[in-house]
Amino acid sequence: MTAENTDVQMAAPRRTINWAQIGESYALVAALVILFAIFAMILPNTFFTWANVSTMLGSQSVLVFLTLALIIPLTSGDFDLSVAAILTISAMTVAVLNARLGVALPIAILGALCVGLIAGAVNAFFILFFRIPSLIVTLGIGTFLNGLTLWMSKSATIGGIDFALVKLVVGTRLFGIPLAFYYAIVMAAVIWYVFGFTSAGRRLLFVGRGREVARLSGIQVDRVRATSLLASAFIAALAGVIYSGTIGAADPNSGNTFLLPAFAAAFLGATAITPGRFNPVGSVVAVYFIVIGITGLTMLGIQSFVQNLFYGGALVLAVALSQLVRKREEQTVG
C-alpha cells in the first residue's frame, strides 16, 4: 500500500505550545525535584550524599525493568500480574543452575530467560486460545510460578552466584553509578523508540485502545497481544537476572513485593510526559519518585510499614490522576 501523493503544498501546523499541557506533562518531574529538594534539606548528611543517591539509582533498576515490562501489555490492553513471579523464578533459575548445579553463568542466564519466555507463552496461550481475561490467567500463572520457585529452592535462599554477575550489575560503576542503572536506561530507551517510532509500537497502541478498530484495520490482534505478553515476560526475566546480580543470591519470596510498586509506577508514569498513555520515560520518573519518597521517609526513621502505605497510596492516587487526565481529553464540543 502506498500513500497517495497530494499536491496541496501548505505547511502543516506544528503542535502549538500549550502551557497547561506542558505543566501537566512535567508535573511529576517537578514533584520529583521538589521531593528530592525537601529531603535534601531535612537530611543533608544522610539523604543528600552521593553514596545514597547512587545506591537509589542502582538498586532500584530492577523496579524500573519490571515497570517497563508491565507497560507493554498494559498498552496493548492486557494485565500481566505474573511479572513479579517471573522475576522471582528467573532469579531463582540463575541461582539454582549456577550456584547449586554449577552450570556456567551465561548458560544459567540463558536458562532464566527461557523460563521467562515459556511463562509468557503459557500466559498468551491461555489468554488467546481460551479467551480468558488476562487478569485471571496471569494471576493464576503467577501463583503457580511462585509454587514452582518454592519447590525449586526448597523454600530457601540460595547464595553463591558467580561473582562475575554481581560485578556486571552493581559491582562496576560508571560515573559513580552502578551499571544496573544504565541497563535500565537503555531498556527504557529501546521501549521509547519502539512505542513512538515503529509500526509495531503503533499497532500495540491501537490494539489496546480499540481491538475491533485494530482488527478491521488489518492488524493481527492476537499476534500483537501474544508478542506483547512474551516481551513483558522476557523483560521480567531480565529483571530477575539483574535482581540476582544485585544481591548475588536469590530468595523465593522477596521478588513478589515488586508487583505493587511496579503497577504504581506504571500508572503514575502514565500521568507524565505523554499524559494518558503508558510511556517508558514517565515510568522511569515515576519509579524514582516513589523510591525517593520511601528512602527519605525511611531515613527519617519512619517505620517500614510506611512503604506499603506509600506504594498502595501511590497506585490508587496515580490511577485517579490518570482518570482525571482522560476525562479532560474526552470533553467534546457541540
Next chain:
Amino acid sequence: MAKPDPFAGLKDGLPRRSPGEAPALFARHMSKIFGTTKVLDDVQLAVMPGEVHGLLGANGSGKSTLIKTIAGLHAPEPGAELILYGKGAPLPMPPGGARRNGISFVHQHLALMPSLTVLENMLLNDLAVAQNWNIQWSKARAQVAETFERFDLSIDPMARVADLSQADRALIAITRAFEEVRTQSEDGRGILILDEPTPFLPKSGVDQLFSLIRSVKADGASVILVAHDIDEIREITDRATILRDGKLAGTVVSAEASHEDFIELIVGEKVTMFQGNRVLGKDKPVSATVTGVTCDAAHDVSFEVREGEILGLTGLIGSGFDRVPEAIYGAAKAEGGSVEIGGKTLPLKGMAPHIAMDNSIAFLPADRLGKAGVGSLTIAENMALPVMGDFRNWLGIDWGRINEHVFALGKKYDIRPNRPYQPLSSLSGGNAQKVLMAKWLQTGPKLLMLDEPTQGVDVGARQKLFSAIDEAAGKGTSVIVASTDAEQLAQICHRVLVFSKGRIVTELVGGEITKDRISEETLKQHGPAEAQADDETQHAKAQEVA
C-alpha cells in the same frame, strides 16, 4: 424569503391553543462557552403544551449542547433563563431537577440494559431511586403490560431486551421516559426530549415511533425531537427550531416550510446536492467478482462490480445487505463463498481483514468510534495507521512527514478543524467520517466498501463525502455502499441491488435509481401482501404435490 412565509402564524411569537397559555418550556438567552469557542450563542427555544417540536442543525451547531444544558449536564453562561409552564426553573439545573420538573430524555443510545428483561428495564429508574425492600413483580408486570396496551405495542414484558429489534428497543425507551413524565407531573403536562431516536430504525419502525409520539401528544404532553432527517421532521412536528453555528437560525411552522427551506436554514446557504451521473462507461472491466456469499444473514449472494463503479446494496434491516461487505472483508464470519479480485480467488471462509487489505480491499464500518477509529487517539494516528510503513526513515517513523501528509489530506477532504494532533473524538460525526474515509482512500484500494457512510452526518458534509467517493471511483476504485438511506444511494450509485431475506431480489440501473423507487422496491419485498402471496403460492404448491 418569498413564496409562502413559513414564519406566518407566529406573529405574536407562539401558537397558543388558548389565549394567554404559557409555553411548556421556554428557554432564552442560552449561551455556552467551551474554552474559547462559543458553542451556544443567545439561543431561544419555546415549546407549547401538546406540541411536537423539532430541533435541527448540522453537527456542531449546538443542538446537543442546548439539550444537555436543559438536562443539567452543562451549566449555561449567566443570563440564561428557563421557564416551565410559566414558572422559572433554576439554572444550572440541579441533578434530578429535570426529572422532578417533568422533563424526561431519551438519548440515542437509549440507556437500556440488553441483558435484562423489558420489565426490569421499564422499572430501572424507579429501582435506582426507590428504597423498596419488596418489589411486587406481578403487580409491576401487569402495570407495564397495561402501559404497552395503551400505546398499542405488542412487546412481551418478560422478553430480554437483547432479543428485541432496534425499533422495539427505541419504543421501550420512549415509553419508559413518557411514563416517567406522566407520573412525575400533573395531568396534561410533561416534556419528552428525544435525541435522534430514528437513525437506526427501518421505515416501519419510524412509523410506529411516530404513532407513539402522536399518542403522547394527544395526552397533552410536549415532545422535542432532535433529528437529522428533514422529511421526518416535516411529517411529525408542528414547529421546528433550527440552530446554526451555535446561533438561532430560525423557528418555522413545519408544514409550511419546504425541504429546501430547511436545508437553507441548516446550512446557511443554498446547498448544491451532489448528483452522480448514474451511467458507467460500457468498456469498464470487471474488477471484483463475488460468488455465493453465505453468512448468518445472507444466502448464496453473487454479483460483479466493475472498475469505477459505485454499487449500492440496500434492503430492510435484517435483510442481510449490510452483512455482505463484512463477509467479503472478513470482518464477520462467512460460511462460504469467494471473491475474485486482481486475478486471485479468495475463499471467504477463513477470510481476515489483513488478507483483504493485502488484496487491496478496504472496508469502512458504520460504527465510527467503535470499529472504524479510536476516539482517544489523534487524527494523525488514526489516519496514518494503514500507511505507517511508508513514513519510515532510517530513524523510524517520521512523525513530521506524517503530520504534513495528514494535514494535506485534511485540506483536500475539508476536515474541520484541520489539526492532526487533536483527538479524533473532538471532531463532529461528519468530520470524523472524512478522516476515516481518507484513512482508506489514501491507500488507493481496488475495492472500497462503505457501511452507512453518512449516518449521523449533516447535509453539507454529506456532499463532501459523496464527491470524495465519486473522485475515488473516477480513478478506478470500485465502491460498494451498503445503506438503508435511499436518498443517498440515489445520489451516488450507478447500480443498486435490493436485498430481501438474505438474497438479491431486484437490480436497479441508471435512470431507475430514484429515492422513491428504491424505497418502494425495499418495502415491496417485505410488504404484507407480498408475504401473503408467497404463502399462498407455497400453499398451492403444497396442494399440488399432495
